[in-house]
Amino acid sequence: MNKSKIAMIAAITVLSTAGLMTPAQNTVGTISNPTAITAYAADSVYTGNGYQLNYTVSGNSATVTGFKKTSTAATVKVSIPAKLGGKNVTKIGRYAFHSAAISECTMPDTVTALGEYAFTNCQNLTTITLSKNLSVAASGGYLFTNCNKLKTINVSGNMSDSSFLTTHIWVLNNCTVQGTYSANGYQLNYKILNANNAANGAEILSFAKTSSAASVKVDIPEKINGYDVKKIGVSAFKGAAVSEISMPDTVTTLATYVFNNNSYLTKIKLSKRLVDSTATGYLFNGCTNLKTVVASSEMDPAFYRHLDYNWITDLTYQIIYNDSYALDYKIIDNAVTVKKFHKISSADAVKVTIPTTFRGKDITTIGDHAFCDAAASEVVMSDNITTIQSWAFNNAKAMKKIVLSRNLIWNAAGDLFHGVEDTLEQIVVPPSENAKLFALSHMNDIKCLWPYIKQVTDPAAQNVYNSMKNAARITNPEINWNIPASGWAREEAKYQIAHYIHTHFCDYVTYDGSKPALGTSYCLSTGYGVCGTMARSYLLLLKTAGFHDDEMELIGAPGHELTGIKLFNEWYFVECTNSDEDSFAMRYQNEWYTGTAPGSYDGFVNRLPNYEEYYYYTGGAVTFDVNANSEAALAERYKAVYPRGDVNHDGVFNNADRTMMDQYRAGANVQPNLVMSYVRKQLNTNAPSYWL
Incomplete structure (x- = not known):
C-alpha cells in the first residue's frame, strides 16, 4: 500500500x-x-x-x-x-x-x-x-x-x-442548482433556489436559440432535473426568436418583461395555475404578432388583462375544458363567437357545454364551421347563444344530442346541420318561440326532429284552415266545406275550396325571399314563407280540407316550386306565392313563372331519369330529347305563335280566353287548345318530404 x-x-x-x-x-x-x-x-x-x-x-x-x-x-x-x-x-x-x-x-x-x-x-x-x-x-x-x-450546484445539461x-x-441548506436545459433548436438557462426543498421549483432565466432557423417553437418542460418549473424570470424571452411557446401547468409566476418585444411570437399556451396577483407588468409588451392564446378554463380570468394591448389585435383564445376539449373564441363587437372545437380526450364520447360568458362578455354566436366534422357526442348551448352561422355543425356525425338555446333566432345562414340528418339522435328544443322557430326553419331535414315538426305543423295548418273556413261561411256561404266522397259534387266542392284557399292564402302567408331556409311549419306558424314552403303549406290546407294525396302534386323547378291539383279529372298548375286569379288552375299556361313577362320564360316540365319527381327547366339552359306529345314539345310549338293564356288561338289573350276557360271549368263542351303538363307525382302527406 x-x-x-x-x-x-x-x-x-x-x-x-x-x-x-x-x-x-x-x-x-x-x-x-x-x-x-x-x-x-x-x-x-x-x-x-x-x-x-x-x-x-x-x-x-x-x-x-x-x-x-x-x-x-x-x-x-x-x-x-x-x-x-x-x-x-x-x-x-x-x-x-x-x-x-x-x-x-x-x-x-x-x-x-x-x-x-x-x-x-x-x-x-x-x-x-x-x-x-x-x-x-x-x-x-x-x-x-x-x-x-x-x-451552488451546476449541471451541464439535462440529467x-x-x-x-x-x-x-x-441535506444542503440554501443551495442553488443552476444549469442549461437543452431541446431541439434552443436552450433554457435555469436556476433552482433552495434546491434542498424540491417543492421550491425551477425558474427559467433566459433563452438561447441554437437552430439556424429564423425562429423556433419552445416547449417548456414540466420538470427540469426532477424539479417543477414554477417561474419564468425577468426578461427571460425578451426579444427571443420564438414563434410558439407552450408552458406547463406547473408555472405559477411570470416576471416583468418576460416576453417583451417578442415580435416572432404568434401563439402561446399559458399555465392554468397562473394568477394575476403573482404576475408583474409588461408581460407581452411589443408582441405585435401574437394571434393565439391557449389557456385552461381553470386559469384566473383576471390574468387576461395582461393581453390587453392596442397592438395585440384579432386575438383567438383557445380555452381548454377539463382536459377533454377546447373551444376557440373571438371577441367581436363586445360579444364572443365560438370559432372552432378541438377534441383533446381520447374518449369516444365528449360532451361540450358552451358557457354563458368569456372574459365577462356574453358568448352569443357559434361561428361558421365551428363544429364541422367535430368529434363531440353532445353539445349543450347556453341561453346566451342567439346565432349559429353557416356550416356550423356540418358533417358532425359523432354528435348524437344537441340542446338548443331558448334565445336562438333565425338567420340567413344555410346548411347549419348538413350531413347530420341521419346521425343526430336527439334535439332538445326549449319551450320558447325563438327556439321552436329556429328548429322548424334550420333543422327540418334532421330525421329525429320530424315527429316534433309534425306535431307543430299539423295544428298550425288546422288553425289556418279553421280561420279561412270560418271567414268563408260569412263571405262565401255557398262553398261546401264538407267534400263529398266521389262524383261531380266532390270535384265541384274541391274546386270551390281550392279556389277560395288560394284567393285568401296570401292574407295568411306573405312571401319573404330573405328567408329561403324556412320550413313549412315555420311558414304556417309565422305567416312568412317562400315558394317551396308556401306550395307545401297550400297542399297541407287542401289535405286538411279533405283532398286525397293522389289529387295533389308538388312540382319543383330551378329556383322555384309550385303545386299541381287534380280537378274534374284534369291536372292544373297552382302558383302559391300570390293569390292572383291567373295563378290558379293554370292548365292553359305554360309560362307560369310569377313576375316574368309573357313569352320571356321558355320552360317545360319533364321527368328526370331515375327520379320520381318532375322539374321545370328553362329551355335555354338544358336540352332534352322529349316526346312529341309532351308538354315540352307543345310549349316549343306554341310559344312563338300564341301569347300566354291564348287558349282560343286568336293571337291575343283577352276576356274571350277567360270565358272559354270558365266554361271549360264548368264542364261546358268547349275545346281550348291547352298546353298539357301530364305530371303525375303523387304525394304521401304523411311523409317528411311533404310537410317539412
Missing part, C-alpha cells in the same frame, strides 16, 4: 473517532465503518493544479479513488478529467474526496456513479459541477453530508436520471 493511501485511512480513522462522521438523516445508502476500508491496489496518480488524484483502471473505465492537496493554499479548485489512464472516468469512489480541502469541483459527463461518502465533510466546498449522467441506482449515499458551505438531485442534495 502506498504512503498516501495509508495516510488517508489514518486520517479517516481519526475523524471517525472524533465524531465527525455522523451523517445527516440521509436515507440513501448505509453508513460503513471507515476503519474497515480496504486499500486499493495499484493506484495511479493524476497531477492537477495544486492537487493529485488517485485512480484505478478496470476494463474500459477509470475510477477516482482519492485526493491529495499539494498546494500551500488553504483550498484548491479541482477539475476531474474525462479520461484517466486513457479510459473514461465513470466513477468517483467511496470517500474519494472525504474531508478534502477543495472549494470547487468539476466532474465530466462521463461520470455515472458516486461512491458512498464521496464528498462527505468537504466543509470548504462552495461550488460543484455534476455530471449530467449520474445515476441514483449506481451511486451510494451520504454524498454531501456536512458540506455546509456548498451553495439522464432526473431524480438524482432531489435524492441527494436535500
Whole structure:
C-alpha cells in the first residue's frame, strides 16, 4: 500500500473517532465503518493544479479513488478529467474526496456513479459541477453530508436520471442548482433556489436559440432535473426568436418583461395555475404578432388583462375544458363567437357545454364551421347563444344530442346541420318561440326532429284552415266545406275550396325571399314563407280540407316550386306565392313563372331519369330529347305563335280566353287548345318530404 493511501485511512480513522462522521438523516445508502476500508491496489496518480488524484483502471473505465492537496493554499479548485489512464472516468469512489480541502469541483459527463461518502465533510466546498449522467441506482449515499458551505450546484445539461438531485442534495441548506436545459433548436438557462426543498421549483432565466432557423417553437418542460418549473424570470424571452411557446401547468409566476418585444411570437399556451396577483407588468409588451392564446378554463380570468394591448389585435383564445376539449373564441363587437372545437380526450364520447360568458362578455354566436366534422357526442348551448352561422355543425356525425338555446333566432345562414340528418339522435328544443322557430326553419331535414315538426305543423295548418273556413261561411256561404266522397259534387266542392284557399292564402302567408331556409311549419306558424314552403303549406290546407294525396302534386323547378291539383279529372298548375286569379288552375299556361313577362320564360316540365319527381327547366339552359306529345314539345310549338293564356288561338289573350276557360271549368263542351303538363307525382302527406 502506498504512503498516501495509508495516510488517508489514518486520517479517516481519526475523524471517525472524533465524531465527525455522523451523517445527516440521509436515507440513501448505509453508513460503513471507515476503519474497515480496504486499500486499493495499484493506484495511479493524476497531477492537477495544486492537487493529485488517485485512480484505478478496470476494463474500459477509470475510477477516482482519492485526493491529495499539494498546494500551500488553504483550498484548491479541482477539475476531474474525462479520461484517466486513457479510459473514461465513470466513477468517483467511496470517500474519494472525504474531508478534502477543495472549494470547487468539476466532474465530466462521463461520470455515472458516486461512491458512498464521496464528498462527505468537504466543509470548504462552495461550488460543484455534476455530471449530467449520474445515476441514483449506481451511486451510494451520504454524498454531501456536512458540506455546509456548498451553495451552488451546476449541471451541464439535462440529467439522464432526473431524480438524482432531489435524492441527494436535500441535506444542503440554501443551495442553488443552476444549469442549461437543452431541446431541439434552443436552450433554457435555469436556476433552482433552495434546491434542498424540491417543492421550491425551477425558474427559467433566459433563452438561447441554437437552430439556424429564423425562429423556433419552445416547449417548456414540466420538470427540469426532477424539479417543477414554477417561474419564468425577468426578461427571460425578451426579444427571443420564438414563434410558439407552450408552458406547463406547473408555472405559477411570470416576471416583468418576460416576453417583451417578442415580435416572432404568434401563439402561446399559458399555465392554468397562473394568477394575476403573482404576475408583474409588461408581460407581452411589443408582441405585435401574437394571434393565439391557449389557456385552461381553470386559469384566473383576471390574468387576461395582461393581453390587453392596442397592438395585440384579432386575438383567438383557445380555452381548454377539463382536459377533454377546447373551444376557440373571438371577441367581436363586445360579444364572443365560438370559432372552432378541438377534441383533446381520447374518449369516444365528449360532451361540450358552451358557457354563458368569456372574459365577462356574453358568448352569443357559434361561428361558421365551428363544429364541422367535430368529434363531440353532445353539445349543450347556453341561453346566451342567439346565432349559429353557416356550416356550423356540418358533417358532425359523432354528435348524437344537441340542446338548443331558448334565445336562438333565425338567420340567413344555410346548411347549419348538413350531413347530420341521419346521425343526430336527439334535439332538445326549449319551450320558447325563438327556439321552436329556429328548429322548424334550420333543422327540418334532421330525421329525429320530424315527429316534433309534425306535431307543430299539423295544428298550425288546422288553425289556418279553421280561420279561412270560418271567414268563408260569412263571405262565401255557398262553398261546401264538407267534400263529398266521389262524383261531380266532390270535384265541384274541391274546386270551390281550392279556389277560395288560394284567393285568401296570401292574407295568411306573405312571401319573404330573405328567408329561403324556412320550413313549412315555420311558414304556417309565422305567416312568412317562400315558394317551396308556401306550395307545401297550400297542399297541407287542401289535405286538411279533405283532398286525397293522389289529387295533389308538388312540382319543383330551378329556383322555384309550385303545386299541381287534380280537378274534374284534369291536372292544373297552382302558383302559391300570390293569390292572383291567373295563378290558379293554370292548365292553359305554360309560362307560369310569377313576375316574368309573357313569352320571356321558355320552360317545360319533364321527368328526370331515375327520379320520381318532375322539374321545370328553362329551355335555354338544358336540352332534352322529349316526346312529341309532351308538354315540352307543345310549349316549343306554341310559344312563338300564341301569347300566354291564348287558349282560343286568336293571337291575343283577352276576356274571350277567360270565358272559354270558365266554361271549360264548368264542364261546358268547349275545346281550348291547352298546353298539357301530364305530371303525375303523387304525394304521401304523411311523409317528411311533404310537410317539412
